[in-house]
Amino acid sequence: xxxxxxMKIANALVLVTLASTGSAxxxxxxxxxxxxxxxxxxxxxxxxxxIDAKLEELEKRFGKKPNIIYxxxxxxxxxxxGVQGGGATRGMPTPNLDRLAHEGMLLNGFYAEPSCxxxxxxxxxxxxxxxxxxxxxxxxxxxxxxxxxEVTIAELLSDAGYATAMYGKxxxxxxxxxxxxxxxxxxxxxxxxxxxxWAWNTPTERVMWNNYADVPDFFFRAPLRGKLEGKKGxxxxxxxxxxxxxxxxxxxxxxxxxxxxVERNAKSDKPFFIYYASHLMSQFTSHPDWEGKAPQxxxxxxxxxxxxxxxxxxxxxxxxxxxxxxxxxxWMSDNGPMYDLFPESSYTGLRGGKGDxxxxxxxxxxxxxxPGVIGEMQTKAEMLHVTDMYTTAARLAxxxxxxxxxxxxxxxxxxxxxxxxxxxRRKYMFHYSGAKLGAVRVGQxxxxxxxGHGGLPGKAFFDIYKDPREEHGVMVxxxxxxxxxxxxxxxxxxxxxxxxHREPYYSKPE
Numbered sequence: 001x002x003x004x005x006x007m008k009i010a011n012a013l014v015l016v017t018l019a020s021t022g023s024a025x026x027x028x029x030x031x032x033x034x035x036x037x038x039x040x041x042x043x044x045x046x047x048x049x050x051i052d053a054k055l056e057e058l059e060k061r062f063g064k065k066p067n068i069i070y071x072x073x074x075x076x077x078x079x080x081x082g083v084q085g086g087g088a089t090r091g092m093p094t095p096n097l098d099r100l101a102h103e104g105m106l107l108n109g110f111y112a113e114p115s116c117x118x119x120x121x122x123x124x125x126x127x128x129x130x131x132x133x134x135x136x137x138x139x140x141x142x143x144x145x146x147x148x149x150e151v152t153i154a155e156l157l158s159d160a161g162y163a164t165a166m167y168g169k170x171x172x173x174x175x176x177x178x179x180x181x182x183x184x185x186x187x188x189x190x191x192x193x194x195x196x197x198w199a200w201n202t203p204t205e206r207v208m209w210n211n212y213a214d215v216p217d218f219f220f221r222a223p224l225r226g227k228l229e230g231k232k233g234x235x236x237x238x239x240x241x242x243x244x245x246x247x248x249x250x251x252x253x254x255x256x257x258x259x260x261x262v263e264r265n266a267k268s269d270k271p272f273f274i275y276y277a278s279h280l281m282s283q284f285t286s287h288p289d290w291e292g293k294a295p296q297x298x299x300x301x302x303x304x305x306x307x308x309x310x311x312x313x314x315x316x317x318x319x320x321x322x323x324x325x326x327x328x329x330x331w332m333s334d335n336g337p338m339y340d341l342f343p344e345s346s347y348t349g350l351r352g353g354k355g356d357x358x359x360x361x362x363x364x365x366x367x368x369x370x371p372g373v374i375g376e377m378q379t380k381a382e383m384l385h386v387t388d389m390y391t392t393a394a395r396l397a398x399x400x401x402x403x404x405x406x407x408x409x410x411x412x413x414x415x416x417x418x419x420x421x422x423x424x425r426r427k428y429m430f431h432y433s434g435a436k437l438g439a440v441r442v443g444q445x446x447x448x449x450x451x452g453h454g455g456l457p458g459k460a461f462f463d464i465y466k467d468p469r470e471e472h473g474v475m476v477x478x479x480x481x482x483x484x485x486x487x488x489x490x491x492x493x494x495x496x497x498x499x500x501h502r503e504p505y506y507s508k509p510e
Contacts, residue, residue, distance in 0.1 A: 018407075027391065028216065028499065029401045030410060031491035032428045044425065047416040049261040054419055058373070065160070065271040066370075066396050067327040070389060072123065072275070073307065074116070074194065074282040076333035078363045080304070083379075084108070090246040090347065092295030092304045096312030098332060101367045103315075105378040105418065112335050112386045114355050115135035116194060116488045117171050119334040119386055120277070124152045124172065124183070126390025126403070126411035128432055136380035138171060140197055141222030146183060147505035151404050153390050155186030157273045162398045163265050163493065166190060168255045169275030174225070175507020181230035184397075185275070189229045189239075191250065191258045195200020197224055198242045227253070233464075245345060248285050248339055251278060251322030253305075255310045259317060263358060266321040273393070281340065281346060298344050317370070322489045325372040328396065328418075330389060333364035353470040357431040357438035357448070358470055368418050375421060382424035383441070392418070408499045430492060446470070447485045457482060 009248045035043070059065060066111060080086040082098040083106055098228035113119040117137045118129040124146065129135045130152055146152075154164045166180040166188040173179070174190075180188040227240030227250065240246050240253075258276050265272040282390075286302035288291075294301030311331065318324040337346035338354040345353075352358025367383070368374055391411035394400050403409055410430075431439040439448050440463070447469075448460040 010140070015358075026401045026405055027409050028405045028407065029406055029412075030430075031495045033412065033490055037429055040425070044416075044508075047420065047422050050420055051395070051416050053476075054373070055388070055398075055415075062323075062326040064326075064374045065162070065398060067163075067213055067265075067272050067274075067323060068157070068393050069121065069276065069327060069329045070395060071311075071329065071331040072120070072168075072276065072295035072392075073278045073281060073331070073333045074339045075335060075346055075354060076281060076338040076365055076500060077346040077360065078108075078305075079154050079182065079322060079349050079363055080346055081365050083105075083366075084239065084365060086347075088295075090301075092294045094304065094308045096315065097331065097367065100311060100315065100329070100369050101379075103371060103376050104329075104367055104369035104374045105380055107332075107366040107368060107380055109381045110332060110364055111362050111383065111423070111431075112333065112354055112364045112387075114171075114357055114361045114431075114433060114438075115335050120170075120172055121146060121274075122274075122386045122410075123389055125150045126153070127407070128387065128389045129411050129500075130432050130435050131408055131410075133502040134172070135432070137192060139172060139222075140174070140224050140293065143509075145175045145505055145507050147184070147502060148177050149502070149505075150183075152184045153393055154180070154273065154275065154346070156183045156184075156394050156399050156402050157397050158186065159402060160269055160397045162397065163261075163268065163270045163272040164263045164274075165257075165272070166275045166277070167254045168251075168275075169279050171276065172260045173505075173507060176236060178505075178507060179228070179230060179236055180275075180284065181236065182230050185473030186232045187230070187252060188309075189227070190277075191227060191279065192225055195247055195250075195279055197416075198244055198247050199284060224325075226311045247279075247283060248287050249404040251280050251283075251306065252287060253280065255313075258314070262314075262317060262347070266323050271326075271397075278307055280304070281499070282341075284344070296461075300341075300344050300346060304346075319371070325370075325371065328373075329369040330343045330366065331369070332366035333387065336361045336364065349467070351471060357433050359464065359468055362431055370418070374418055378421065380417075380424075381419070383426045383429060384417070384424060385410070385412075385415055385426060385429055388414045388426060407502075408495060430487065437489070437492075440485060440492075442488060447481070448473070449489075461485075 058330040061413045082094045083101045085299045089092040103446045104409045121129045121134045158164045166185040170190040227241035228236045228237050230236040280303040281300045286299045290306040294305050336353045348360045350360035352360030363497045387410040392414045392415050395413045412425045429441040446462045451459050452462040459475045461478035462470045
């Protein structure tokens with residue numbers, strides 16, 4: 001079936017237009033989507049009718065659109081949840097995350113970008129990071145950030161009448177205009193980076209970096225800000241220092257803000273959207289109450305257990321408030337394990353990790369939970385991408401027409417997949433390594449964009465079903481796929497010519 005679709009794209013290449021003329025979709029998709037639409041348009045239209053009826057029924061029952069909570073964790077590898085064979089088996093029990101999956105849908109085919117900032121910009125904009133000009137992980141002093149010209153998921157939902165909040169790890173720029181409360185969120189409590197910069201904040205703390213306490217101050221000249229908060233339209237305020245002691249409780253404070261927002265908005269006439277970007281599991285120290293709790297014996301495992309505890313509290317509170325059946329919760333990781341910190345890191349049975357377009361870098365654990373709406377005990381292996389969460393949220397909020405059409409939006413609406421268990425509408429993915437295309441996936445087949453030799457493409461084709469670790473690259477028995485994969489890449493690149501990537505956005509010094 002998959003090979004049939006690859007060939008269909010190749011054969012119909014000359015028929016695929018590079019614009020959405022005649023499409024029922026307001027969104028401007030990438031070129032391969034329109035070939036999929038030719039084959040599936042009637043089926044999708046029927047699915048959309050069913051989804052619309054379901055959402056209308058829910059809105060009548062609750063008096064408002066569904067609440068949406070997106071939880072993004074840090075550096076957790078595929079396979080780490082108990083329901084995936086990890087959890088207690090790996091010395092870090094995850095009973096609440098397992099229950100989240102048992103009561104909902106375990107997404108074993110969920111994909112992120114290879115690292116922190118890229119996945120965050122993909123979630124916020126529904127676009128591959130390369131399209132936004134923000135492709136690299138941001139650290140102190142880097143002027144790059146999320147362009148104000150991008151239309152974030154928070155802006156879409158805020159304009160649709162949602163109360164919006166962001167709590168946790170922002171990591172999309174230091175400039176004031178790039179911060180969450182200037183990108184559509186009504187309120188925010190956040191850190192600018194991951195949990196590393198505190199460890200080079202003062203000479204006494206620089207010993208974290210292999211006793212490099214005597215490094216010249218020139219290398220630490222970038223201004224470092226600690227915990228920040230902001231209200232829409234107002235300047236951010238620093239509310240906590242950047243040091244080890246402060247960061248051990250950052251997640252606890254972050255989760256308290258999440259719970260407070262839920263309490264304040266549970267009975268409101270307005271639906272709410274929360275982006276909870278957990279700092280865990282990438283901190284160098286554990287919360288005092290969780291230090292040494294995990295049998296595994298690492299800070300990473302302690303933090304996994306702390307985070308799991310918070311998920312259990314959130315599930316219970318949503319149920320106690322009577323809003324669980326009108327609240328979609330999607331839990332996901334931003335990329336694979338950061339093995340630079342091993343053994344203080346997550347793990348995956350897949351090859352590769354953070355920074356790689358190998359499966360270990362981009363396939364991540366994810367769960368969708370919506371009691372009474374998403375069926376229980378479902379395990380899915382079909383492909384979803386983090387950008388899909390943008391378009392899916394827009395569909396649930398009834399603002400698909402507000403998605404900008406002057407740019408490619410890569411996210412595909414997966415509301416029918418989640419709610420009615422219909423097939424995923426995603427059959428292809430482009431995996432970028434920074435600004436360069438690193439791999440192309442179509443169905444179960446994946447091609448690494450590798451250097452050829454003597455006119456041959458190299459042994460860069462993999463069957464992900466048969467070889468999920470991408471250890472046995474083949475060439476000869478994929479001869480039939482060479483040209484179709486070339487065609488798909490050309491379609492993608494030609495569309496870039498029509499809708500060019502945004503130039504990197506740099507904040508001006510204040």
